Amino acid sequence: MDVHQIAEIFFETAEFLEMKGENPFKVRAYDKAARVIDGLAKPVEYYAEKGELESIPGIGKSIAEKITEILKTGKCRYHEDLKKEFPPAILTLMNIQGLGPKKAYVLYKEMKIGSVEELEKAAREGKLRDLKGFGRKTEENILKGIEMAKSQGGRLLIGTALPMAEEIIAHLKKLPEVRAISEAGSLRRRRETIGDIDILVASSESKPIMEAFVRLPIVKEILAKGDTKASVLTAENLQVDLRVVSPESYGAALQYFTGSKEHNIKLRTMAEAMGYKINEYGVFRVKDNKKIAGETEESVYKVLGLQMIPPEIRESGEEIKAAQKGEIPRLVAMEDIKGDLHVHSHWSDGVNTFEELAGQAQSMGYEYIGLSDHSQSLKVAKGLTPERMKKQGKEIDELNKKFKNFTILKGVELDILPDGKLDFEDELLEKLDVVTASVHSNFKQDKKTITGRLCSACKNPNVDIIGHPSGRIMGQRDGYEVDWDEFLKTAARTETAVEINSFPERLDLRDTYCKELKDMGGKVTINTDAHNVHHFAWMKFGVSVARRGWLEDKDVLNTYSKDKLLKWLKSRKEK
DNA sequence: GCCGTTTTCGGCCCGACTGTTTTCAGTCG
Numbered sequence: 024m025d026v027h028q029i030a031e032i033f034f035e036t037a038e039f040l041e042m043k044g045e046n047p048f049k050v051r052a053y054d055k056a057a058r059v060i061d062g063l064a065k066p067v068e069y070y071a072e073k074g075e076l077e078s079i080p081g082i083g084k085s086i087a088e089k090i091t092e093i094l095k096t097g098k099c100r101y102h103e104d105l106k107k108e109f110p111p112a113i114l115t116l117m118n119i120q121g122l123g124p125k126k127a128y129v130l131y132k133e134m135k136i137g138s139v140e141e142l143e144k145a146a147r148e149g150k151l152r153d154l155k156g157f158g159r160k161t162e163e164n165i166l167k168g169i170e171m172a173k174s175q176g177g178r179l180l181i182g183t184a185l186p187m188a189e190e191i192i193a194h195l196k197k198l199p200e201v202r203a204i205s206e207a208g209s210l211r212r213r214r215e216t217i218g219d220i221d222i223l224v225a226s227s228e229s230k231p232i233m234e235a236f237v238r239l240p241i242v243k244e245i246l247a248k249g250d251t252k253a254s255v256l257t258a259e260n261l262q263v264d265l266r267v268v269s270p271e272s273y274g275a276a277l278q279y280f281t282g283s284k285e286h287n288i289k290l291r292t293m294a295e296a297m298g299y300k301i302n303e304y305g306v307f308r309v310k311d312n313k314k315i316a317g318e319t320e321e322s323v324y325k326v327l328g329l330q331m332i333p334p335e336i337r338e339s340g341e342e343i344k345a346a347q348k349g350e351i352p353r354l355v356a357m358e359d360i361k362g363d364l365h366v367h368s369h370w371s372d373g374v375n376t377f378e379e380l381a382g383q384a385q386s387m388g389y390e391y392i393g394l395s396d397h398s399q400s401l402k403v404a405k406g407l408t409p410e411r412m413k414k415q416g417k418e419i420d421e422l423n424k425k426f427k428n429f430t431i432l433k434g435v436e437l438d439i440l441p442d443g444k445l446d447f448e449d450e451l452l453e454k455l456d457v458v459t460a461s462v463h464s465n466f467k468q469d470k471k472t473i474t475g476r477l478c479s480a481c482k483n484p485n486v487d488i489i490g491h492p493s494g495r496i497m498g499q500r501d502g503y504e505v506d507w508d509e510f511l512k513t514a515a516r517t518e519t520a521v522e523i524n525s526f527p528e529r530l531d532l533r534d535t536y537c538k539e540l541k542d543m544g545g546k547v548t549i550n551t552d553a554h555n556v557h558h559f560a561w562m563k564f565g566v567s568v569a570r571r572g573w574l575e576d577k578d579v580l581n582t583y584s585k586d587k588l589l590k591w592l593k594s595r596k597e598k
Numbered sequence: 599g600c601c602g603t604t605t606t607c608g609g610c611c612c613g614a615c616t617g618t619t620t621t622c623a624g625t626c627g
Contacts, residue, residue, distance in 0.1 A: 048610050052599035083600045121616090123625050156624075160617055208627080221627080247626095249615055254626095264627080266614090279612085284627075291611040296604085302612055 033057035039105040041124035055081045064535040110137025119168035178216035182527020200228045207280035211334045213567035219262035225273035272304040275317035279303040289340035335570040354570040359582040364393035365550030371396035372404035373554045383556040391585045393432040393457045398446035400438045432456035441465040443479040452485035461490030470504035481519040491524040491531045515545035518595040525551045525565030537572025548580040
């Protein structure tokens, strides 16, 4: 059973319970359990088989039993019973901005409204304004919310959201009142998709900033505007939230608005036990309400006895335990990257010449690129035959003679064929510097077959890297089915690196699997899969994924110098 | 419902904004 389906059952359970006015902490327990399950790196079955479900933080006896039940029957009795109490589409009401469980429940109880269509009709007829807790304004907002929900296409890729945020920040930065500014929220944590853009400003004068913000050219509509906080909607129906705090509170506010929710709850609970209180204005000593930290983020963590925790790993709370023990590693960073091992040229489906690619890579400070045009089977991408490979190799050799302190490594993106065989013979592969093997065909095969294809590629000593291992393209397709535990173990054991593909739609290997692979002793490479020179810029998204997966420079092959990399590649073949 | 170098019972993060109220509940992050 897919973890997301299990998580969904608990998400819904939480929402039903909240509508019914159940104990809010019980609601939160289900909500938390759902989020925890959704983020598990190992399959739930792994814990269930070992009887270790309750060892997962946030999962206790009751929810563990329900997970077991779901794994066995596909359903949860408790959830099914709750579902029966409401019309089938009632939860969709809560997708409407401004409508939460309480109002949704009133709508159902008083007017038998159970779907967005019924809600829209009632609102248009002016029937909502007389309900308790509702009014004309609420009715208007509901209609607006319905329009928004209709036109909104869900979450945005970080590759889309980050440039938008950077543009807004660049605009606001010009204001003389702005002392400091940063993105916050899931964007700053560099999640792969973003629900809305959060921006935080430090200033002693919030008013002119709020005014300038709501008048930005991108703003289509102002959703809310107070003294220090405003929300707007862009023409693309993306919500942007701005918060202004005084410079003395900037660090505390940045910490607070970066989240995650889970991380903040853990941090605040911990602070309370130490006699402190944290809010977005600072850390305060409870006994005399004296502020003891808050100007910088570092100060907030320091006063709690914690190492500074990078935003990318502020998720489950596990990072807080590590920070207490001083075990937060120095995460890999853009400046560590010394090359890109997955690059296409005009020889296959890329557009640039070797010289152009090399020039761009050199301008980024790289020592090398690994040229990896497609192999012969991928005919739609002008895959190279062995003859063309040989010819390409010669051209690269010639070109390399002209470079100083830069090298094009000879390589290929080798198709893993449907039967698990590879697209080139070993004697050709042996002559290459670096071989990336990828699945490009027969995505519908079952999990065992696909996993077998990936693992048999790992077992060939001539294969150095597995490219975009899940095959997903966010917003387009889910990717093929992989037994991750088996695949990652095989990759680690055979010392085959796994690629983090930096294409914003791919970001594949994903963060949670990075951490799992690291724990198994495996290595990754962070590559762009560039098909033109501009794609090199996407490296930063791959680096973010690696950081979210707690990876250090030693875990990432392309942080190695050229000599160290070649030595590593050679040594693993000899084993 | 979960959890415990205070606890197996009694807690559970915290504040801004809105709209409906006449002091506050609901929603959001």
